Amino acid sequence: MNLKWNLDDILKKEDFGSLFEDIKKDGKILEDWVIKLKPEIGNKEFEKFLNFDEAMSIKMARLGYLPSLMESTNQKDSEAKFLQAKTEKLQLKISETAVKISMWLKGKREPILDDKNAKRLFAVIKDLEYGLKYARDKAKHSLSEEIENLIINKDMNGIGVVAELREMMETEIEYTLKIGKKIKKIKTQSELLSLTHSPKEKIRRAAYKELLTKQKKNVHKFFAAYSAIVKDWGYEAKLRKYDSPIEVRNIGNDISNEAIEELLVACKNNRDVFHNFFKWKAKELGKNKLERHDVYAPIDKKEVKIEKEVAIKLVLESLTKFCPKFGQYAKEILEAQHVDWMPKKDKRGGAFCATVTPTIKPYVLLNFMGRARDVSTLAHELGHGIHSLYAQKHYSGSQHAGLPLAETASTLAEMILFDDILEKELDPKIKKSLLSDKMGDAYATILRQNYFVLFEIEAHKIIPEGIKVEDLCKLYLNNLKEQFGSSVKIDNLFQYEWSYISHIFDSPFYCYAYNFGELLALGLYKKYRENKNLWLPRIENILEAGGSQNPQELLLKNGIDIRSKSFWNDSFEIIRSWQKQLNSL
Numbered sequence: 068m069n070l071k072w073n074l075d076d077i078l079k080k081e082d083f084g085s086l087f088e089d090i091k092k093d094g095k096i097l098e099d100w101v102i103k104l105k106p107e108i109g110n111k112e113f114e115k116f117l118n119f120d121e122a123m124s125i126k127m128a129r130l131g132y133l134p135s136l137m138e139s140t141n142q143k144d145s146e147a148k149f150l151q152a153k154t155e156k157l158q159l160k161i162s163e164t165a166v167k168i169s170m171w172l173k174g175k176r177e178p179i180l181d182d183k184n185a186k187r188l189f190a191v192i193k194d195l196e197y198g199l200k201y202a203r204d205k206a207k208h209s210l211s212e213e214i215e216n217l218i219i220n221k222d223m224n225g226i227g228v229v230a231e232l233r234e235m236m237e238t239e240i241e242y243t244l245k246i247g248k249k250i251k252k253i254k255t256q257s258e259l260l261s262l263t264h265s266p267k268e269k270i271r272r273a274a275y276k277e278l279l280t281k282q283k284k285n286v287h288k289f290f291a292a293y294s295a296i297v298k299d300w301g302y303e304a305k306l307r308k309y310d311s312p313i314e315v316r317n318i319g320n321d322i323s324n325e326a327i328e329e330l331l332v333a334c335k336n337n338r339d340v341f342h343n344f345f346k347w348k349a350k351e352l353g354k355n356k357l358e359r360h361d362v363y364a365p366i367d368k369k370e371v372k373i374e375k376e377v378a379i380k381l382v383l384e385s386l387t388k389f390c391p392k393f394g395q396y397a398k399e400i401l402e403a404q405h406v407d408w409m410p411k412k413d414k415r416g417g418a419f420c421a422t423v424t425p426t427i428k429p430y431v432l433l434n435f436m437g438r439a440r441d442v443s444t445l446a447h448e449l450g451h452g453i454h455s456l457y458a459q460k461h462y463s464g465s466q467h468a469g470l471p472l473a474e475t476a477s478t479l480a481e482m483i484l485f486d487d488i489l490e491k492e493l494d495p496k497i498k499k500s501l502l503s504d505k506m507g508d509a510y511a512t513i514l515r516q517n518y519f520v521l522f523e524i525e526a527h528k529i530i531p532e533g534i535k536v537e538d539l540c541k542l543y544l545n546n547l548k549e550q551f552g553s554s555v556k557i558d559n560l561f562q563y564e565w566s567y568i569s570h571i572f573d574s575p576f577y578c579y580a581y582n583f584g585e586l587l588a589l590g591l592y593k594k595y596r597e598n599k600n601l602w603l604p605r606i607e608n609i610l611e612a613g614g615s616q617n618p619q620e621l622l623l624k625n626g627i628d629i630r631s632k633s634f635w636n637d638s639f640e641i642i643r644s645w646q647k648q649l650n651s652l
């Protein structure tokens with residue numbers, strides 16, 4: 068098997084020039100459409116426009132993805148950079164026209180598209196109806212063109228700079244780790260944070276101490292930045308007639324406030340399962356009580372190496388066992404040479420799955436080093452690809468599921484793999500370490516993220532009223548105390564932790580996407596295990612819909628009410644079963 072991407076399926080390099088010229092011509096045709104689009108336009112004519120728009124987006128996606136994927140495997144690829152710059156310039160030019168059309172569709176540009184005609188026209192292509200309607204509904208919160216432009220410019224030179232300055236402050240911090248007599252310089256925060264997972268307690272403790280001492284030293288600056296961001300967010304939310312600061316995010320995700328409230332409460336109410344885990348872990352580490360810096364301590368020190376072929380076999384077998392189509396789709400991606408496997412100099416880190424167009428099989432980038440978590444990442448990214456292939460019959464504009472459902476297949480794939488490995492593993496020591504890691508991950512993606520959002524809700528309430536930095540730190544410390552209960556001892560230094568959580572600065576209320584996605588997949592998996600015949604087709608329905616339907620309604624049609632407490636509570640049952648197994652081992 069080839070370890071590198073075959074990008075010819077997107078576009079052969081020698082065909083870049085002709086496609087570029089082709090799109091340039093399309094750009095001119097698009098300008099004509101600006102004039103032709105009127106409220107009284109006929110259905111046939113509007114359909115023609117939508118299909119033209121679709122064909123053009125597909126061409127643009129191919130043109131844009133070729134250089135961007137080339138660049139991700141070699142960030143110093145000068146040819147990629149050249150093609151990228153060329154594409155961006157063309158995209159910018161076309162987006163000027165595209166913005167006019169999108170403003171018109173939203174009823175924000177003359178000749179105004181009224182609700183009645185909008186309804187008629189949007190129904191012309193069923194597959195695109197939801198997306199068009201959603202964009203138009205969301206635009207109810209937008210302001211006049213003049214004010215929107217003003218905000219864009221003010222943000223760019225105002226709050227945007229605040230966010231940039233915060234990031235600069237963070238990258239400028241240098242860390243020195245003192246362990247006994249040894250002193251080690253550490254350049255980046257991410258390097259320092261990786262030490263909080265060290266098997267050695269001394270190192271974990273020292274890493275957190277250094278991180279939080281530096282945050283404490285700069286906390287007034289971080290507070291100034293955070294206050295500005297929170298006040299700006301709240302001011303704009305009011306101006307745009309949102310009911311609350313978090314509603315801005317909820318409407319952005321097209322999920323009801325009600326569903327998010329239930330999610331947040333359910334996570335809070337089920338926190339005892341993690342408390343039990345922390346108590347178990349304390350015993351495992353030979354302590355009376357766990358300390359905050361022990362939360363990510365591994366309980367097994369050695370790591371096994373897994374060959375690529377073994378990883379593929381493990382993943383394909385488990386996916387196929389879950390559902391033959393899952394296995395089939397994953398195999399198609401692998402066989403198309405759409406996985407770039409190995410880490411290499413100048414290749415970007417991490418992993419992702421890119422879906423270019425509905426007819427091109429998705430591309431997966433990995434940095435595979437044979438660790439257990441690399442196998443899990445393989446399953447996760449193939450899961451994204453599987454989701455795209457389930458939804459390949461859609462228009463490109465409705466293939467991708469929005470944020471609330473975007474992690475469903477990927478998280479499911481990880482879960483399926485984990486369950487399979489756990490079932491096959493006979494050595495209780497390895498079983499224990501697998502389960503303990505899983506519980507730690509579940510804590511980090513579910514409870515921790517949930518409490519960030521609970522903190523934000525309070526912070527967005529009290530900051531506009533005028534508070535001191537000490538008040539915010541106190542609020543955070545109380546948030547931690549509630550989160551951990553009596554199961555973990557929390558050092559006072561952790562009151563400064565909020566100041567390094569970049570999401571709360573850069574994307575307020577974003578964090579619930581993590582617990583939402585994880586618990587949704589857990590809930591679906593639990594139901595699948597209880598009644599495969601009923602739930603597998605429903606899971607497939609959800610994936611097949613891609614992004615063509617409102618997520619909440621789509622789930623409801625398939626037996627899941629995310630506004631109900633019982634659904635979210637039920638999702639915790641799997642986590643509880645992991646903890647039960649841990650207790651019995």
Ligand SMILES: [Zn+2]
Nearest residue numbers: 447451474477
């Ligand atoms: Zn993902």
